Amino acid sequence: MSIKNMTKEKNWSGQTMVSTDYLLFEAPREKHFMTGSEVLKEAMKRCTVDASVSYPITPQSEAAHLIGELWAEGYVGTYFRGENEFGVMSEVAGCAMAGARTVTTTSGPGTLRAMENFPMWSGTRIPCQLVLMARGINSPLTIQPDNLEVSFLLETGCMIWYAENVQELFDMSIAAFTVAEMPDVHVPIITAVDGFFVSHTRESVMLPADDIALFPYNPYKAPLPPIDSEMPPGRFLRDPFVMKSNYISYATHASWQWEVRSAVDRSRPYAKHFLNGLAHVTGDQDAEIVFVACGTASHQAKEANRELTKMGIKSKVVKLRTIRPFPHAELLEATKSAKYIFVPEFNIVGWLEKEVTQSLYGKSEAKVIGRPRVAGGMSMPVEAILKEVLENVEKGA
């Protein structure tokens, strides 16, 4: 397939352009059996993506490779490999500042190598998407799933969404562009999944046809105009305030940082619409035992909920779909009935437990228990969750 001129109805690869609502909620879907990496290719195929930059690192290499195939097939405008992850994220910024809808993927050590770029992304208000396939952080060296790296990204000013499974990765990564590109939001978005548990797990997934795709990104609605030969990057990049060394530099920096966080907050109503809520609740509404989790941990918690139901014990699972913005109101509402809040996590530090505790401080009587917690690529068998619940609830009774 070759790149064609875009018309009013068709994009450059000949796909009919449709609204995000149609693509996500109305278009008929068919069942497929796919891995997370494969489904990301399918999602990007339907997003009229202008640019993608890649660099190999397990477990996201396959996804990056498959987006490259999309370029070869004529669905992605440009695609190239960066020098390393720092280069990749800088090049993503360049593409996005020039007005391109841009996507990249990375994992664990790659994320950390690129770190300086993420707050730079949000500061320049580019709506690019990073699909993060979480992997452990060295050392010791590991390639296995562990989401410690997400804690490093929490205060970068980027939105962070967390997909539970292959299906959610598909839907989220499409919605991600739409929400990130809203003129009153316009900040980068990190769509996270757990590496291997989602990237390499094959399961059934419902997909709309591939002859439809999103309308292209319109950079002329951006809060900062796209760069071209006459328009330099934002003045703060070319002539940094620090050069002025006066009170204005402090005030501008502070207000700009504040505005980035406000922009993330303004994404709430859009995310609520396209994700069907910032949090998703399953199980018994009035349960005293509540699991609060994101990603794979919420998958495991749902399995525990099913086993507890068999034992005659009520529980519910609150899955957080967005981490930035953090769904404070949704969490508070969903944990009203809670006496025990378990936060199962795939990392050693319990960053989500800290988020939950902080969010509910002074508002909830429930005891927050940051367990079970596994790391380094360990699985979290449902048996481990049940043990934790039964021990704690017995003690408390």
Next chain:
Amino acid sequence: MAVDKKRYNMRISGLGGQGVVTSAHILGSAMDNAGKFASLVPFFGSEKRMAPVEAYVRASSQPIYEVGEVVYPDIIMIYHPQVVTHGKSYTMPFYTGLKRNSLIIINTDVDILDADDTKVLKDLGTKVVQFNATELAIKIAGTELATNMAMMGMVLGITKLVSKDNIEKAVRERFLGNSFVASGGTASLDSAIEKKFKKKEELLQKNMEVINETFKLADSIDLNTDALIIKLDA
């Protein structure tokens, strides 16, 4: 060993190059074709021949939420005796976490379980099915590469999770791709592709013959025996 369970958690251990992940994929697709639920997770370290490879398949008549390594399996499949004899698995011993009254299928015609293993497995009420899947693959398909089909055929033959039609569709999808239409377009395929297709169609045929044979073998098994090890002649 109850075979009508709603949910099976399978741990498949083999060596790089044996098609552990491929057969897990086919197994999952076959469940999907049967309108049931499955998810599979591959697990490996260095990607090379003879290095340990595992795949975890969850198969159920209900939706599956749990992902990741199967820590407490109710079926273990061992594709190569070295998994047991050389410890080429991600858990030691290879049956760590095995649930009570479960099933182990080993590709061997030599007894490789030592006295300690035997005692533990007997106490757990395990049934161990032993047969030389590689020999069967060579005999019927003319290649040891069909060992994975023999192993998969055996577990599906015993558990009756899906029909042979479901399996054939899954094997076809895996080797010929979803988009292939056996009738219309064939004439216009150029000779190179035609030749390749002929080989692939043969491959499919041979794989199905191997699976049919293991289904027959599986039918001869009586899981109600008191013996720990059930030996089958391939």
